[in-house]
Amino acid sequence: MTLANSSTAFATPTSVGKVDLGQLERSLRRPRTLFSFCMSALCALVALLAAVPLLSVLFMLVWRGAARFGPALFTELPPAAAMTGGGIGNAIIGTVLVVLVAAVISIPVGVLGGVYLAEINPDGAAAGVVRFSAKLLTGLPSILAGVFAYTTVVLVTGRFSPLAGGIALALLMFPIIMLTTEQAILSVGREISEAAVGMGATQTQVVYQILIPTALPGILTGVLLALARGAGETAPLLFTMTFSDYWFSGQLMEPTASLAVLIFNFSKSPFENQKEIAWAASLILVLIVLVLTLCGRVLSWRASQRKGASV
């Protein structure tokens, strides 16, 4: 017997008992099926709409910003009003510098804080308060971080500086690092830390020899996402670091340029040359943030792959 014949062997009746078999066929003519299809299509449409702003911003940045790409963009100082040419060399250095200052402050605070929340005393009252305030701080309007650094650093030292800017950014970055570190360490799993404890490792040895190395990809993800957040911030830098038309002097206590503030200044400029520079700076800034974010994502993806492989 061949399969072609078998269809007649299984010829189905149109109804069996109370069940009308025609109702089991898929059909858009049925109202509930049509409604379901329309709602699904609506979801797809809205989801696509959400991608429009991002894609159009990227398109504009590449279109307008790429025009000024060239060695001069990276090696020259910003042009003064009515000048031609120029670059954003000092602003790139300034952004890297202020993010570095913020990283030096926020990484140790974030990682050690995360270790405390995840391992040292996760159920204590202190941990509860710290965890809650870290969550609130991740939603802190960035301008308030600037105000904080302005009153505690700028007014005290009497200077706008990358130090003040770095402290403002660190305030925004450390909660991200702390909370992702906590999660990364929690996801290492009880079994692994029990193995170390069972061998006679002290709590500090468990943390530094087992938990942090095992959770490192997750921790780095948090660090990179925090760096991306910090690099893109403008408001806190406006009144902590201000701007400078000159190269970084090597002094941590001088007003210093940054990409974000350069964009803020030049995009309001009436001069076409400065506007073009602002577009180019925007493109560079977006690229920096994009690369940091992508590295973070790749790391967290690889960490999840590795975890899957170990089961």
Added chain:
Amino acid sequence: MSDESIFDLAVRSLYYGKFRAVRDILLSIEKGTITAFVGPSGCGKSTVLRCLNRMNDLKREFRFDGQIRYLGKDIYAKSVDPVAIRRTIGMVFQKPNPFAMTVYRNVAYGLKLNGYKGNHEEKVEQALRAAALWDEVKDKLHSSALALSGGQQQRLCIARAIATEPEVLLMDEPCSSIDPVATRKVEDLMRELKTRYTIAIVTHNLQQAKRVADKTAFLYVDTSGGQRTGYLVEVGETHEMFEHPKETLTQEYLQGEFS
């Protein structure tokens, strides 16, 4: 078999918060023997095993009432450092839990913790050979331990535990997550290891207790107080326990009439 006892347990109660998980455990574990803890789920056999190296200290709200003497010393005395206790007692867990590092560094970890000054490579090879794993991993000592199979990972955990030559090896259902072939290997290994180490094992598998253990302790759950509290019903030579148990409860359980 010598009669020198390594552990003397006189446990009145083990609590998690207000919950009394275990009561009345009175037994000794002798040098160079395998002692199996068997009983239904929730009878506290793992909890008791984890008292022997104070692993329960990690659990919040855990409270110990009684005495456990290890080589004559009360390990729950205030002056005792649990970290030091654990360095002389190896532990193998239910789920293989190698560290996310190379095979070599997994085994060498205990040596590093103990500040062992001698030849690490020699010790690592010895431990891997003793765990019957050497031939399978000698070519991948420096690749990740996570790439090994479940059974190999569990033998790696045994190698890691014995690399520092502990006095005692505690095994908490070591075969419950590995296949029958690997289980056979681990059982052969236990019989071999007991010439050098004293072993206490928790197992769900009565046949396993029968195959490997010299002594068997049977725990059961007492539900009379409205709580599920585990207690020791009977302990004795394994063949005695299986053939001529003193208690009817033991007889019924070991012969599989209920579980």
